[in-house]
Amino acid sequence: MKIIMLGAPGAGKGTQAKMIAERYKIPHISTGDIFRANIKNNTELGLEAKKYMDQGLLVPDELTVKILLDRVAKEDCADGYVLDGFPRTIPQAQVLEDALARQGEKIDYAVNVDVPDENIVRRMSGRRACLKCGATYHVEHIPPKAEGICDTCGSELVLRDDDRPETVQNRLKVYHDQTQPLIDFYTARGVLKTVDGTADMQDVFSAITEILG
Ligand code: ADP
Ligand code: ADP
Numbered sequence: 001m002k003i004i005m006l007g008a009p010g011a012g013k014g015t016q017a018k019m020i021a022e023r024y025k026i027p028h029i030s031t032g033d034i035f036r037a038n039i040k041n042n043t044e045l046g047l048e049a050k051k052y053m054d055q056g057l058l059v060p061d062e063l064t065v066k067i068l069l070d071r072v073a074k075e076d077c078a079d080g081y082v083l084d085g086f087p088r089t090i091p092q093a094q095v096l097e098d099a100l101a102r103q104g105e106k107i108d109y110a111v112n113v114d115v116p117d118e119n120i121v122r123r124m125s126g127r128r129a130c131l132k133c134g135a136t137y138h139v140e141h142i143p144p145k146a147e148g149i150c151d152t153c154g155s156e157l158v159l160r161d162d163d164r165p166e167t168v169q170n171r172l173k174v175y176h177d178q179t180q181p182l183i184d185f186y187t188a189r190g191v192l193k194t195v196d197g198t199a200d201m202q203d204v205f206s207a208i209t210e211i212l213g
């Protein structure tokens, strides 16, 4: 099963993608996590991506597409995957569609996690991330067992640089300009499924599993 998560920054794509990955035993692939791991390890890719991410802008398509296509070509993706944060532009979606079509394949579901802009800034300012293992928490809604410490790996949790309110506004604008058109793109292919992302995490997940079967 090949699944794409769509939705504004902070809508809960990552949270749901991790639950989907566990339930359906497919890899969770987050381009944001890949970029953050590269930034942490000071790679050339990380340095390049950081220039854009810190401003709330998208990393250029050429760079992003190459990373994603390399990742989905790996053996663990043979039975499918859940993509979180990719595609974010029509050209990215087109490249993915063409690459899949060459193998007689396609995306099965594009799950749109719908959350209005008003809720987003609060979601993001409360988000705490573990840069070591990729786990995500929320100070009010999904708190870690011990304040500031990752449940999974014990590392310190941080507010991501790009989750500060100034940057969040830019990211929302970029979302509406460049990513929201994907809703029409996947509707036209008959695979778009929208769920209410303002519900509790478990209720959102129930709505998604009802769709995926
Ligand atoms: P969120 O989960 O909050 O939407 P991500 O972790 O997916 O954030 O992405 C963080 C940043 O990484 C984005 O703001 C963007 O700069 C960059 N990024 C991630 N995925 C892509 C992509 N597919 N295309 C371009 N830039 C991307
Ligand atoms: P995205 O990957 O779309 O940027 P995340 O999954 O990182 O979004 O979620 C953004 C923030 O909102 C995180 O702090 C997360 O813990 C929290 N969150 C996720 N789902 C819900 C939910 N259903 N209700 C309340 N908070 C949520």
Ligand code: ZN
Pocket (backbone or CB within 6 Å): 130, 131, 132, 133, 134, 135, 150, 151, 152, 153, 154, 155
């Ligand atoms: Zn961790």
